[in-house]
Amino acid sequence: MAVEALRLDGVTRRFGAVTALHGASLVVAPGEFVTLLGPSGCGKTTLLNLVAGFQTPDEGEIFLGGESVTRVPVWKRDIGMVFQSYALFPHMSVAENVAYGLRARGIGKAEAMDRVAEALRMVRLSGLEDRRPRQLSGGQQQRAALARALVIRPRILLLDEPFSALDRALRGGLQVEVREIQRAAGVATLFVTHDQHEALAMSDRIAVMCGGRIHQAGTPEEVYAHPADRFVAGFVGDATVLRGRLRGLMGTTAGIEVGQAVLEADATPLRGLSQGAPVDAFLRPETLSPGGPALLSGEVRSVVFQGGHVDVHLDCAEAAGGRAMARLAPMLASGLAAGRVLELAGPSCCAAFPAEEPA
Amino acid sequence: MAGENSTALGHGAPGLLRGLALPAWLCGLAFAAALLAIFQYALRAHVPGELEPGGFTFQNFVAQAHPLYIGVFWDTLLLCAGTAILSLLAGYPLAWAILRTRSRLARSFILAIVITPLFLGEIVRTYGWIVVLGNSGFLNAALAWFGLGRAEMLFTTGGVLAALVHVTLPIVVIMLAAGLAHIEPELERAAQSLGATPARGFFTVTLPLSLPGILAAGTTAFAWTFSAFATPQLVGGGKVNMISNLVYQLGFASFNFPFAAALAVSGLALTAVTLAALSLLTRRVEQRL
Structure with missing residues (x-):
């Protein structure tokens, strides 16, 4: 039996008097692409930050690959994250950016170079190793950030609205491309967006969120054709x-x-x-x-x-x-x-x- | 209407600028004249007992090769470098705290503590240090209370250094904070997500990215300290001498205006060379970013 890549058991997170997340439970299977979809303030970013480890839950447990990571700090979780702004290090070349996670893990130079080259080939950035991030187009920056997150072979890939900084015209192509790269890497992925079209187009499953709760989790077809409640019916489509x-x-x-x-x-x-x-x-x-x-x-x-x-x-x-x-x-x-x-x-x-x- | 206003400003601004150009030129002329006077004094001979200098000579610059004067130049450079480095070490965490603290109250408190010295005159601040460092001052009283005896702090290099750091700290903190504000907090999070401990993330990402700010603030602290006069005069009490104290002694105690002028010119040249070197370094660092 394959172990779940990610499991959330009744995770609650409060900020003072505000409860940002109410007992959320969710499972992501190995290689599965799951989207957290909801309007801003629905708790989807909080959930992503809890999985990443930037915040700790007030209640509930988080498991990565069957192991509880609820109290494990970010840098020991083996996650790959693509940030909304990509957060590429501006003082490093593309290759140095991609190698960063490998160096932090103490991986030898020769192996690191091979893996960086392989990751850049995967995202079709070979030949741009020595460029600085600011010399790349928006789409290239996104792919460099993706390579940097994937090269460490993370237990889960976390994507925080990675398309929101791009022109609408570019998004469609990049969505297909990101999905193909994710499938080739075979990495379980949690994707955050407020854009229902993105969610419907990319996901194996969608978790529709509102007011800190997961209203429905299902395939895009299920969520679209059989919404579980009024909110889902009105928000998706x-x-x-x-x-x-x-x-x-x-x-x-x-x-x-x-x-x-x-x-x-x-x-x-x-x-x-x-x-x-x-x-x-x-x-x-x-x-x-x-x-x-x-x-x-x-x-x-x-x-x-x-x-x-x-x-x-x-x-x-x-x-x-x-x-x-x-x-x-x-x-x-x-x-x-x-x-x-x-x-x-x-x-x-x-x-x-x-x-x-x-x- | 806004449109009319902007038109009025559009006509007014060049006129205003033209009106301000004259006083600006007059000020510039006065500065240039003062500088020129110092240059020409520096190249004239000193006539003992006379305020009027004698004929043309390079002697004032040749005489500076004496170990006594070289020592003062060297001490000045060391004090400037020490002040710059200590201000940066003390200022960096403060600038960081101002930028990253969530609590507005804490931010206002740190800012107030850091900025207030700017509003006190240099003399007031310096007397404050005399009270703190003196033989029966605050620090020695505290040491005695803990049974640790007394320490000589007033009229020492360490005491002068502490007071000089206090003078430069506000400006260093402000400049560092301006530099750090350009660094996206998401970069630190990205480093951690990639497996870097917060310390590793700081040294590989945050610190390299704050280098331009560090160099700019350090350069300013260095140049600022080079012209320090009241602080070393009062806290150093004649035992710790910087260039400006030497210039003062020679000019207003010995009335050797030409030699004082020559020392001032050398100090100016030394500052210019150091600043040029630092700005060259800054440019190279910025190119790499």
């Missing part, structure tokens, strides 16, 4: 929220009445509700399409061309907040203009949660 009523619970599925239609939903979040209770149905905008039978209808307010698709916003009485959004193929949206009444057909299943009291 866009959603049109329709007001409905609970028709009944049958085993693991629930029937939701929305207007004339009945949708299926996962029953778990709705347990304990009585028949006829108000619920909110979360629909992904790309599951709506023009035509019948109409699940919802309304007057088009704006048509936003996004390249590969078109976002149509409409006034809709059934929708929470009075607004609905459908994501259509450009072909289907041609001829749509503000003021037209549009009927949309929906999917047969959705995610549903108890209705929030109107504020």
